[in-house]
Amino acid sequence: MGVEIRVEGLTKSFGRQVIWQDVSLTIPAGEISVLLGPSGTGKSVFLKSLVGLLKPDRGHIWIGDRDLPNLPESQLYETRKLFGVLFQDGALFGSMNLFDNIAFPLREHTKKSESDIKRIVFEKMELVGLLGAENKLPGEISGGMKKRAGLARALVLDPEILLVDEPDSGLDPVRTAFLNQVFIDLSAQINATFLIVTHDINTARTVPDNIGLLYQRNLAMFGPREMLLSSEEPVVRQFLNASKIGPIGMSEEKDASELEAEAKMGHDPGKLPPIPPQQMPTNGLLRAGQHAPGAWCAAHGVVPPPGSFIDDLGRNWVEEWPRYVASLAPAGAPTAPGQFPGGPPPGQYGAGAKY
């Protein structure tokens, strides 16, 4: 099921420049989470801190019972093996063909035989749809293939956590959609927790189970996809509507007078459009993060605003509750929606239902 990442009070600065401070969130095990934020808000710095490439000034990153920033070097090295990282450009070695690039971590970090290495490399290349390209050099393939090769390499050590930095950078919308489908299919097939940094609103709206938004040196929000996609927060609405109106300015946040002027003119970031269906795995696999409506909220102590949680069949559980009670609820099941925030308890919902 992957592992949960629990971040507590994380703060990072470079000299006098505070990148973000007191960031706390729990990235649920086995689910896909997306991190958004205006350029320069420190999303890449956050990824690098999670994997131990940058040391935060203070705070904790709990991976199970290990607090990453406070581990001795030897244990940090071991814990890093739990992570697979896909960097923006795939970070491939230009002089090696794809097979050797993907085999690299196995040859560096394990004592596996060449026949085992070959089997694993081919298995991962198949997972990302790259079989047949093993002899190509990075310079001979497209940007999308480079990302998939980088992804295969990030997978060879069977990571528990997969960190992905801007998979959409340099890709057209169609290739981005294909790559997103690879992530979703992968997530259903392997046991890993995914965190994807992206600027692509379509990805954020359809791919993840959870969304976070970094803004003004803080984590503005983190929660289930549906929570952010129905948020009333101006900064969330501005970002997801890709609007110039709202607190985010050209290079940093707007000042109070600019915001006042916008308000006087009646400008507003606008309502968010209806929540689109979540992208599902192909071949009928279930999403790893699929669970009963309301389960995440219950586990995390979030009480959703009435009507804002809708399952992947588009049912609003507040409105649908009477129908659920009439037709689906087994004898002895609760008969009032308030007993379970957002929907029925585990095991009492249709296939694929989601809060």
Ligand SMILES: Nc1ncnc2c1ncn2[C@@H]1O[C@H](COP(=O)(O)OP(=O)(O)OP(=O)(O)O)[C@@H](O)[C@H]1O
């Ligand atoms: N090693 C470093 N030393 C000093 N400053 C750094 C370092 N790495 C990043 N920064 C600074 O931290 C800030 C955040 O950078 P980061 O790349 O994490 O932003 P980002 O949110 O990922 O941006 P983008 O969306 O444009 O990729 C930037 O101002 C950057 O210059």
